Amino acid sequence: MEKKEKAAILLNTAKAYLARGPWIQYDQLSMDRIVRCSARRSAFAPPEAGTEDLPLFLDCSSFLWNCYYQTFGYMLEADLTWHMIDMLHPRVFYYELTHEETEEEQKAVCERVKGLLEPGDIVTFERTDHSGHTMLYAGEGRFLHSTQQHGFNGYQYDEMRNIFDPAGTVCEDTCERWFTPWDGSDWTKLYLLRSNVKRFSVHRPLDLAGDPTQQALARYHRAKDLVCSVTADVRPGQTVPNGNPVVYTVSVRNDGETDIAVEIEYTAKKDIVEEKQGFRVVSVQAGETEKITFTVTADAEKPYIEEPQVLVNGLRIWAPRVLAGTALPSECAVALVKAAAHLTGKNIDLLAMLQPVCESLGYPVPDSVSYALHTLFFLHDTEIADVVSRRPQRPEKDLCVYKLYGGTGVLTPQNASGADLRTTHITREYLQPGDMILCADDALFRKTYAVLWTGKKLIGCFEFGAVASERSGKEADRWIDTLFGRFCFAVLRPSLGGRKDG
Known part of the structure; x- marks a missing residue:
């Protein structure tokens, strides 16, 4: 060439x-x-x-x-x-x-x-x-x-x-x-x-570069001037129970000066049972955007639904990974909120306080924030400062919401080749009632604290050494915004391990 x-x-x-x-x-x-x-x-x-x-x-x-x-x-x-x-x-x-x-x-x-x-x-x-x-x-x-x-x-x-x-x-x-x-x-x-x-x-x-990839050629030829995206109707961080539908939207914007005939193909992977394959043809006028939707249904015990393959005029479009799992029953979430309300004004480990309640509800959790973080991360010693790495993610075992973790002291070498291993953004819309945000200010997890999301507000200790309080609205949003600036955080969801009888 x-x-x-x-x-x-x-x-x-x-x-x-x-x-x-x-x-x-x-x-x-x-x-x-x-x-x-x-x-x-x-x-x-x-x-x-x-x-x-x-x-x-x-x-x-x-x-x-x-x-x-x-x-x-x-x-x-x-x-x-x-x-x-x-x-x-x-x-x-x-x-x-x-x-x-x-x-x-x-x-x-x-x-x-x-x-x-x-x-x-x-x-x-x-x-x-x-x-x-x-x-x-x-x-x-x-x-x-x-x-x-x-x-x-x-x-x-x-x-x-x-x-x-x-x-x-x-x-x-x-x-x-x-x-x-x-x-x-x-x-x-x-x-x-x-x-x-x-x-x-x-x-x-x-x-020194060789020939262009097939993706680059598709983007340059048939998909030129097309700005494409795939989104799901499930917010990142939210889990979808097995058997529930997920609606994906393919958006195609024509930034060119002439109308473009667009072929959209989508193929669901083996763990999806509805609408496994589809093909649509639409005409996108110059300066306009067209959208098509398709529905898939998970049918597997996995922490996430495999992202569908979507092609627009031969260009493969990145698709989000939707998390799978059960939500905490509303009566259980209410019980946790009632228990957490007794924390206000006290400096008590959130998990130590809520562990007996979770156990009685059939959703066992670790008995301390420090121990929970030790099960999620391991230590790296360095001459400058200590950092931690995430252990292999097993939501059904460690109860941590897939990829909802991070912080300035969390090293993730494999993230470079796997963008879905770790979140780059988090808001309250990512959370479900009963979720617990665990934080640490050091690599040995001696300075730990945690808060509970009720669905409307956060309850718990917002800094190490602080007494528990409540935050809602913009105050809650502002605190969630600080998570990436903290040394370490992870989101625990008790329901991910399933309900244990007896």
Whole structure:
């Protein structure tokens, strides 16, 4: 394949991320650093994985890494900016700033770089504080990159809250913004020559990438200009009892200038008994969106329903994984709420208080928050700080809602190749009455606390050492928002183990 066509297919993939808009958000501090190990920064994720229900989180380097991987199956040598500047091959230009360059010398450097740039090139710079930025050259004097626009960052760890950009994080920029000589005045422009830039380079990995994948070809040809997503009528975190239906919606938006005939195929996997296969043809007008739905029914004792395979004009569309399991009977949830009400004003372990009640109802749970967390996570000793990893997920045994766990001290190496192993977002809509949110502020689980969700409010200790209280409405939402900024959290659902008689 000609290099020009390869570049066009690569840029089509990059623009597919751009087209997701607010469904892709920025998150940088979630790299796998010690004690900054949240799973939100995604690798291996196709554009279609970003949906209204579950945003995709990318920073500048993971955006470029995903573009190359999703187009060619090619893994760049690094996906962190300060590694990329030295490790990406081939490097066709490299420059270290002295900050003594004259205006003429600055212009000469800029013109040299602009003269050698080719579509598909990666431009990377490192700042004096060891951070940096990286961008994909799109040709005709434009770049595509993922950046914190207007100061938005997917999660503010210092404030322990989400701040989403309504415009999304992937955007286009012009060469002039990057290569105008630095005059020391306008800090809103990320000039490559400004005073806090240490060095920058240009890389050409397109020369090493092989042929495009079938997915990339489908996205470039028959599915070009189509923005597709698959969502389910079950909120993430909610469990569906076996035998209950789940309605999936396939949404197709036409961003092109002409009408497009769209073929939608869906195939359910073996544990689904209703509507195993389907085929629809719809015409999507330019600028419009069409939706089709199909229903599946789980018929297996599994912690989740296997996601259906959905093809839109030959492009496989990422589909969500729906959790399976029973809900706590309402009378049992009421009994737990009554028991938890006696916690108010006291500093008592939530599980120690509720364990006898759960036992009497036929839903045994661990007798302490610390012990429960020990059954879910194991310790990693490091010189800098201790972190923990999630044990293999077995909801029917450990009672933890599948993938509803995380925190700044939870390391999940396998998450890079399995985006469904761990949640990237949580709200009260993910919870069911009787759920218990367990938290810890340390890797040895000595500083633990927990709250119970009643369906309307949270009851329990919201910080280590605090007495129990209640929070509802915006106060409850705000506390749930802090979970990703805490060292460790997990959601326990007593009903997942089934009811034990006697």
